[in-house]
Amino acid sequence: xxxxxxxxxxxxxxxxxxxxxxxxxxxxxxxxxxxxxxxxxxxxxxxxxxxxxxxxxxxxxxxxxxxxxxxxxxxxxxxxxxxxxxxxxxxxxxxxxxxxxxxxxxxxxxxxxxxxxxxxxxxxxxxxxxxxxxxxxxxxxxxxxxxxxxxxxxxxxxxxxxxxxxxxxxxxxxxxxxxxxxxxxxxxxxxxxxxxxxxxxxxxxxxxxxxxxxxxxxxxxxxxxxxxxxxxxxxxxxxxxxxxxxxxxxxxxxxxxxxxxxxxxxxxxxxxxxxxxxxxxxxxxxxxxxxxxxxxxxxxxxxxxxxxxxxxxxxxxxxxxxxxxxxxxxxxxxxxxxxxxxxxxxxxxxxxxxxxxxxxxxxxxxxxxxxxxxxxxxxxxxxxxxxxxxxxxxxxxxxxxxxxxxxxxxxxxxxxxxxxxx
Amino acid sequence: xxxxxxxxxxxxxxxxxxxxxxxxxxxxxxxxxxxxxxxxxxxxxxxxxxxxxxxxxxxxxxxxxxxxxxxxxxxxxxxxxxxxxxxxxxxxxxxxxxxxxxxxxxxxxxxxxxxxxxx
Numbered sequence: 001x002x003x004x005x006x007x008x009x010x011x012x013x014x015x016x017x018x019x020x021x022x023x024x025x026x027x028x029x030x031x032x033x034x035x036x037x038x039x040x041x042x043x044x045x046x047x048x049x050x051x052x053x054x055x056x057x058x059x060x061x062x063x064x065x066x067x068x069x070x071x072x073x074x075x076x077x078x079x080x081x082x083x084x085x086x087x088x089x090x091x092x093x094x095x096x097x098x099x100x101x102x103x104x105x106x107x108x109x110x111x112x113x114x115x116x117x118x119x120x121x122x123x124x125x126x127x128x129x130x131x132x133x134x135x136x137x138x139x140x141x142x143x144x145x146x147x148x149x150x151x152x153x154x155x156x157x158x159x160x161x162x163x164x165x166x167x168x169x170x171x172x173x174x175x176x177x178x179x180x181x182x183x184x185x186x187x188x189x190x191x192x193x194x195x196x197x198x199x200x201x202x203x204x205x206x207x208x209x210x211x212x213x214x215x216x217x218x219x220x221x222x223x224x225x226x227x228x229x230x231x232x233x234x235x236x237x238x239x240x241x242x243x244x245x246x247x248x249x250x251x252x253x254x255x256x257x258x259x260x261x262x263x264x265x266x267x268x269x270x271x272x273x274x275x276x277x278x279x280x281x282x283x284x285x286x287x288x289x290x291x292x293x294x295x296x297x298x299x300x301x302x303x304x305x306x307x308x309x310x311x312x313x314x315x316x317x318x319x320x321x322x323x324x325x326x327x328x329x330x331x332x333x334x335x336x337x338x339x340x341x342x343x344x345x346x347x348x349x350x351x352x353x354x355x356x357x358x359x360x361x362x363x364x365x366x367x368x369x370x371x372x373x374x375x376x377x378x379x380x381x382x383x384x385x386x387x388x389x390x391x392x393x394x395x396x397x398x399x400x401x402x403x404x405x406x407x408x409x410x411x412x413x414x415x416x417x418x419x420x421x422x
Numbered sequence: 423x424x425x426x427x428x429x430x431x432x433x434x435x436x437x438x439x440x441x442x443x444x445x446x447x448x449x450x451x452x453x454x455x456x457x458x459x460x461x462x463x464x465x466x467x468x469x470x471x472x473x474x475x476x477x478x479x480x481x482x483x484x485x486x487x488x489x490x491x492x493x494x495x496x497x498x499x500x501x502x503x504x505x506x507x508x509x510x511x512x513x514x515x516x517x518x519x520x521x522x523x524x525x526x527x528x529x530x531x532x533x534x535x536x537x538x539x540x541x
Contacts (some may be wrong), residue, residue: 009444009447011443011447012444012447013531014443015443042439042441042443042446043436045446046448046450049453049454050503050523050524051469051471051503051504051505052470052509053454053469054450134442134444135438135442135444136442136445194457208444244516272431415537
């Protein structure tokens with residue numbers, strides 16, 4: 001019995017490809033059937049591979065089993081059966097994958113279908129995770145702190161909308177591409193951020209969110225029709241941020257901010273890939289907020305230490321970003337850059353203006369940053385009251401531990417700690 | 423060297439669990455790791471999966487022979503498949519089987535295969 005190495009994420013990848021290819025053959029109104037036969041194929045592997053070992057061509061095996069199962073279920077619909085029979089499943093193996101991804105078109109078409117503007121944002125996210133990223137309902141629920149039945153409902157409704165509105169499974173026409181890409185990129189970055197800013201628990205699912213968002217970003221960036229500057233910029237942003245993932249927690253699981261991170265743990269190959277994507281992003285004449293955010297991430301990635309960071313440049317980028325995307329969270333991040341360039345008092349003045357912003361009222365990071373800046377300004381008493389306020393707002397375990405540590409440091413009146421930044 | 427039959431009994435059905443592709447891959451990887459470990463010592467001879475729910479029971483000889491559906495569902499455990507190992511002793515076979523991932527969700531039965539005396 002020979003046992004060969006499974007490619008990492010073979011199942012998740014194959015599941016996504018099978019769903020895309022079979023849906024392309026059978027039509028979006030058979031998405032339920034397709035998901036069923038794909039799940040059947042995976043379970044079949046689970047039932048047999050432990051005894052017989054992994055087959056020589058695991059991917060082709062899975063495709064074959066899924067297609068046969070679909071043929072079984074569709075026996076009475078010969079027209080659909082013919083379309084399935086035309087799928088060259090036997091040729092699907094590692095080898096054929098090496099020469100470019102033969103499913104890229106199908107998978108991208110699936111991404112565009114799931115992120116169709118006729119669907120509400122929450123439905124776009126749930127459906128993308130289910131059909132493009134092959135997450136289970138439970139995993140999606142865990143990632144978004146929702147109840148599984150809620151997620152299942154969302155997916156059912158989204159599928160119904162797709163059938164009712166006759167939303168096709170195809171790459172949008174070049175003339176519509178720009179508009180159709182926008183929600184796709186937003187969903188991708190939302191998935192990524194959700195994974196990056198891990199809420200409570202489910203660490204593995206969280207990392208997978210980042211990986212999948214990057215995988216989809218790469219699919220878009222490698223396809224001649226979808227490789228726009230905005231796509232490259234988003235991919236650059238995600239790669240540059242993800243390069244810091246393993247340095248963001250200490251051994252106890254507590255959140256580590258940029259100045260405290262061990263930069264040796266940053267993933268250099270991801271940074272390099274991110275820098276290359278950023279280069280490609282600058283080819284066009286349009287600047288998106290992804291461009292500017294990626295440029296900020298690149299500034300951090302290129303600095304050998306926190307002190308070595310070019311904060312003036314970062315502040316100028318934030319000035320640009322806030323013009324493009326005037327959101328409260330970006331204003332908050334900009335205030336941190338202001339403090340680094342013009343001193344803590346200047347940062348505090350910026351933040352005071354944000355305190356009345358309803359979008360930040362329940363956001364722990366606003367009082368947390370204020371606490372850090374007051375401490376830096378030599379006022380531990382003031383800092384303590386801000387950290388205490390931050391602790392009253394919703395935050396995850398890692399963030400909570402971080403705040404408690406800071407609070408204790410203030411109480412001990414130790415040496416000033418590194419400034420807070422997000 | 424003596425051979426041993428490792429019978430795997432399953433409790434319940436994978437299909438009834440809402441397993442994601444990642445879950446499935448993780449479980450298969452555990453079995454792979456076990457098989458690789460035993461095979462690397464040259465002690466894994468083969469493994470087969472038995473088809474689910476297709477077994478029948480034959481009983482009685484001659485005219486009294488009856489075929490009934492089975493294996494009987496008196497027990498909720500169903501034999502899912504088996505491996506054949508080679509080991510120096512029953513104890514060694516037991517050790518080889520002891521970290522088979524089947525034990526996380528079912529059970530194993532270990533039997534020595536009777537050797538025929540050489541002519």
